[in-house]
Amino acid sequence: MVVRFLSLLLALTLLTGSAGAQAEERFITVASTTSTENSGLFAHILPLFTEASGIDVRVVAVGTGQAIKLAKNGDADVLLVHHKPSEEAFVAEGYGVERFDVMYNDFVLVGPATDPAGVRGLAEAPTALARIAAAEAPFASRGDDSGTHKKELGLWLAAGVDAAAASGTWYRETGAGMGATLNTASGMDAYALSDRATWLKFANKGSLEILVEGDPELFNQYGVILVSPQRHPHVKAGEGEAFIKWLTSPAGQAAIAAYRIDGAPAFFPNARKAGS
Secondary structure (H helix, E strand, C coil), X not given: CHHHHHHHHHHHHHHHHHHHHHHHCCEEEEEEXXXXXXXXXXXXXXXXXXXXXXXXXXXXXXXXXXXXXXXXXXXXXXXXXXXXXXXXXXXXXXXXXXXXXXXXXXXXXXXXXXXXCCCCCCCCHHHHHHHHHHHCCCEEECCCCCHHHHHHHHHHHHHCCCHHHHXXXXXXXXXXXXXXXXXXXXXXXXXXXXXXXXXXXXXXXXXXXXXXXXXXHHEEEEEEEEECCCCXXXXXXXXXXXXXXXXXXXXXXXXXXXXXXXXXXXXXXXXXXXXX
């Protein structure tokens, strides 16, 4: 009888301990872009959030289009991407609760130092792309429906160029992330559009340099959205809201502002605080 009692007590202790460990494990899944991950931003700010909240953050870093698909399927609790029209549509269609600005940086047009298309220093990115197309100079595109790819397509449209018609010739679609696309551009001495943070972090620049920057059309805004718990009841709304409120709070904004790559700021906080 004593042995049976002790066995039962041990089993209950193990069961209680296991349940307690599961209860203590608080985490959210964030669907985000390759730029926030590859730039090193998340490695800098997420430990600060976890320390403050006790909530771990697991990031799925893909292109913006794929991140939105994951969130629509309920495979993430929070969406943090950088294509505002797509983000606003995500909310309008009932997949997200509310969108908040978080931070911004810009896109840059990079290319070989020899600059065969003669675009260096141009004020307008569409003009630069038109020259690249006219020269049939190699251009490496992400071609992956990411926020960067969406921006690039808009710039080609503004330039009056059907770049897709040249696919496989001077226009090469990598179907890959920003780092891999920059590697391709470096190897081909090709032009490419990059977000500034990934460019700053990218080590294998080869002969590539920033040739066009500063055009207002190259502005790059990031937004954060809680995935709708009404559409997906399993969404961790409380933890997700805590992350969004921290990210848009003075503490979160300061953490973003403090992140530097070789001394240069990678992102600039500009949030309207969640709940305000």
